[in-house]
Amino acid sequence: MSKAAHKILLIDDDRMQFRLTQAQFRKIRAEAYELDWAETYEEGLAKLLSGGYAACLLDYRLGDRDGLELIQEAVGQGCRTPIVFLTAETAKRVDFAAMNAGALDYLVKGEITPRTLERSLRYALKLGETLEALRRLATHDQLTGLLNRREFDRILEEESERASRFGRPVALVLVDIDHFKRVNDTHGHQAGDDVLREVARRLGALMRSVDRVTRFGGEEFALVVMEMDRTTALETARRICAEMRRTPIRAGNIELSVTVSAGVAVMPGDAVDGKSLVAAADKALYAAKAGGRNRALAFGDL
Numbered sequence: 280m281s282k283a284a285h286k287i288l289l290i291d292d293d294r295m296q297f298r299l300t301q302a303q304f305r306k307i308r309a310e311a312y313e314l315d316w317a318e319t320y321e322e323g324l325a326k327l328l329s330g331g332y333a334a335c336l337l338d339y340r341l342g343d344r345d346g347l348e349l350i351q352e353a354v355g356q357g358c359r360t361p362i363v364f365l366t367a368e369t370a371k372r373v374d375f376a377a378m379n380a381g382a383l384d385y386l387v388k389g390e391i392t393p394r395t396l397e398r399s400l401r402y403a404l405k406l407g408e409t410l411e412a413l414r415r416l417a418t419h420d421q422l423t424g425l426l427n428r429r430e431f432d433r434i435l436e437e438e439s440e441r442a443s444r445f446g447r448p449v450a451l452v453l454v455d456i457d458h459f460k461r462v463n464d465t466h467g468h469q470a471g472d473d474v475l476r477e478v479a480r481r482l483g484a485l486m487r488s489v490d491r492v493t494r495f496g497g498e499e500f501a502l503v504v505m506e507m508d509r510t511t512a513l514e515t516a517r518r519i520c521a522e523m524r525r526t527p528i529r530a531g532n533i534e535l536s537v538t539v540s541a542g543v544a545v546m547p548g549d550a551v552d553g554k555s556l557v558a559a560a561d562k563a564l565y566a567a568k569a570g571g572r573n574r575a576l577a578f579g580d581l
Contacts, residue, residue: 337362442546519541520540542565
């Protein structure tokens, strides 16, 4: 079975350039690439931000606007699609500006051949994959696959600022595996790793797609819950506790009964910024563990 073609977006206000590019694509491996076209800055940006393309060929001149501006706007909105810049100019300032803006390669229009086009696309796709892998290593915990502490700090800062500015609630749920040290001491670190991975998987399955599930450190997890008041956040934390104790976790050849404790804090109400939100949720978690574990408590109820 042949592989699905890489979908490539061309953003260029010149219909003739689109037809020339189509002709060049026909001369390279037909099954490897599928070309789509956007004629304007606005249409191109919208398509690029849709995330449906393996790579983008972007023209320098787009009517009254230019491709450098589009790259900067797309990257600023989180676009990670590899971009190859197309320009009619050969001045070094253009290629430097394109690379600084976020393009991975550039081609001079008058010098493009099917061979150089395919080589540039293969390079951009490979480099894009490498950069995405590096980004994942920088933002995700290797064991559980969850977002790591560094990414948690970034997300919490953004969401706490948004909550403060607009008065919209953001909840923090800290979840800690009860008696985790016993698992490692009794059954070994491999069993402990199995427990961490399964708890992480269950947390991800229980939370909404808009929420952020992170590994806070050790056996502790932090959930940044969007647009949720204290009552609903506490209900969510209690549901997490119930789901964890309902089904044993398989670690190697054994099944372990695992419970968790949770502390809940909400901003605004319990905290004025991200740092105080963590402190409030941590106090609630400490109270839950001191009260017998296997339960969830909210800071506002202490």
